[in-house]
Amino acid sequence: MKYKITGGTILQMGANAALCPVQADLYVADGKIAHVGTLADDTDYETVDAKGLLVIPGLANMHTHAYMSFMRGCADDVSFDEWLFRRVMPIEDAMTGEDAYWSALLGCMEMISTGTTRITDMHMFKGDVPRAMRDAGIRANIGRGLVGDDLTTDGASRFREAMEEMAEYKSDLLDFILAPHAIYTCSERLLRQVNDKAHELSLGKEIHLAESRKEYEDCIKAHGKSPVEYLTELGFLDERTLLAHCVQLDGEDYRLLSESGAHVVLNPVSNAKLGNGAPNYLKMNQHGLRICIGTDGAASNNSQNLFHEMNYFSLLQKAQCRDPKIATAQETLRMATMNAGKVFGKKTGLIEEGYLADLTFLDMNALALTPANDIASALVYSANGSEVDSVMVGGNFVYRKKEFTAIDRERVLYETARIAKKYL
Numbered sequence: 001m002k003y004k005i006t007g008g009t010i011l012q013m014g015a016n017a018a019l020c021p022v023q024a025d026l027y028v029a030d031g032k033i034a035h036v037g038t039l040a041d042d043t044d045y046e047t048v049d050a051k052g053l054l055v056i057p058g059l060a061n062m063h064t065h066a067y068m069s070f071m072r073g074c075a076d077d078v079s080f081d082e083w084l085f086r087r088v089m090p091i092e093d094a095m096t097g098e099d100a101y102w103s104a105l106l107g108c109m110e111m112i113s114t115g116t117t118r119i120t121d122m123h124m125f126k127g128d129v130p131r132a133m134r135d136a137g138i139r140a141n142i143g144r145g146l147v148g149d150d151l152t153t154d155g156a157s158r159f160r161e162a163m164e165e166m167a168e169y170k171s172d173l174l175d176f177i178l179a180p181h182a183i184y185t186c187s188e189r190l191l192r193q194v195n196d197k198a199h200e201l202s203l204g205k206e207i208h209l210a211e212s213r214k215e216y217e218d219c220i221k222a223h224g225k226s227p228v229e230y231l232t233e234l235g236f237l238d239e240r241t242l243l244a245h246c247v248q249l250d251g252e253d254y255r256l257l258s259e260s261g262a263h264v265v266l267n268p269v270s271n272a273k274l275g276n277g278a279p280n281y282l283k284m285n286q287h288g289l290r291i292c293i294g295t296d297g298a299a300s301n302n303s304q305n306l307f308h309e310m311n312y313f314s315l316l317q318k319a320q321c322r323d324p325k326i327a328t329a330q331e332t333l334r335m336a337t338m339n340a341g342k343v344f345g346k347k348t349g350l351i352e353e354g355y356l357a358d359l360t361f362l363d364m365n366a367l368a369l370t371p372a373n374d375i376a377s378a379l380v381y382s383a384n385g386s387e388v389d390s391v392m393v394g395g396n397f398v399y400r401k402k403e404f405t406a407i408d409r410e411r412v413l414y415e416t417a418r419i420a421k422k423y424l
């Protein structure tokens with residue numbers, strides 16, 4: 001489909017990446033942004049009336065586990081170890097692939113309806129999770145979680161699953177990455193093997209890193225190094241590596257991360273809720289780290305709504321630093337759009353000619369956005385996601401006038417309620 005989106009306000013980036021709302025027509029063709037402005041011949045384009053709507057780059061949730069969506073509220077107000085090892089993991093062990101499919105679809109519905117067009121998802125259900133992403137029409141980097149001592153022995157079946165689902169589901173919208181779970185569930189040997197495979201197959205990598213104080217201290221005890229130093233010495237960190245959390249950083253860690261080119265995805269709500277602390281954004285920024293944002297899974301957030309995450313992140317940083325000038329609305333919005341676009345080399349996160357047509361349309365007459373004296377402020381400090389009217393991914397509407405175009409909403413709600421009853 002070719003679309004001429006007319007009558008709306010388009011959010012572009014100006015000089016120095018400052019936000020720049022313009023009144024202009026926006027043309028979409030072949031899944032990409034064809035033009036912003038006026039086209040002499042637009043006869044082939046279907047007109048989309050965007051009067052009263054603000055069109056922004058689709059938001060990117062760069063760390064989540066959509067299959068956990070039905071676990072919302074299953075393990076609140078407990079310690080990290082209790083949460084992971086005694087609450088979440090037993091449910092994961094009992095879950096079926098079909099359960100994961102419906103749960104992941106529920107997560108995609110929540111994300112799409114709150115303006116997210118792209119996600120990075122680490123999961124453990126071969127084929128079922130990519131199938132949910134495909135059916136939802138969302139753009140995703142998908143990694144089957146890897147754990148164990150060696151990719152050729154105890155880690156072999158998971159790695160094979162990762163390769164098989166990539167072969168079956170890779171598409172324009174679905175990319176695949178290698179996702180070793182964490183340094184405390186993967187051996188040094190396995191991490192080295194994953195790194196070699198990533199280079200051999202030209203794949204990106206994602207890992208949870210420096211999330212809890214225990215992880216940090218255990219790493220010092222086992223290796224005499226911080227988690228960041230440990231991965232640096234393994235040669236694991238590079239521009240195609242995405243590190244989730246990075247709350248427990250110290251000393252040289254910031255410089256090492258900066259020099260490595262690795263991307264950091266912050267999950268402030270999950271970190272706070274599990275009592276793991278808050279990332280030191282000030283230091284990250286001083287060292288020029290590449291920072292994006294994500295929600296983490298619904299078992300630890302309990303929301304998949306990036307408007308909520310952006311708001312919390314910015315306010316938390318201001319409170320923590322006792323400085324209202326830190327984590328500005330514009331910086332925070334860039335984390336969820338432009339910065340994320342630089343991860344795994346996707347042309348997303350900006351509304352410019354040649355970029356992928358991943359767009360979120362917001363109702364500017366929604367009470368919380370009125371009057372929008374400052375667009376970034378409206379999006380980060382006032383919006384709650386309910387203002388999202390329509391969402392386009394790769395030039396197709398997946399959500400239009402608050403209705404899903406491909407997902408059977410009632411069926412997903414029925415199935416996930418049924419699944420939750422089995423385990424919770």
Ligand code: NI
Pocket residue numbers: 063064065208244296297
């Ligand atoms: Ni996670």
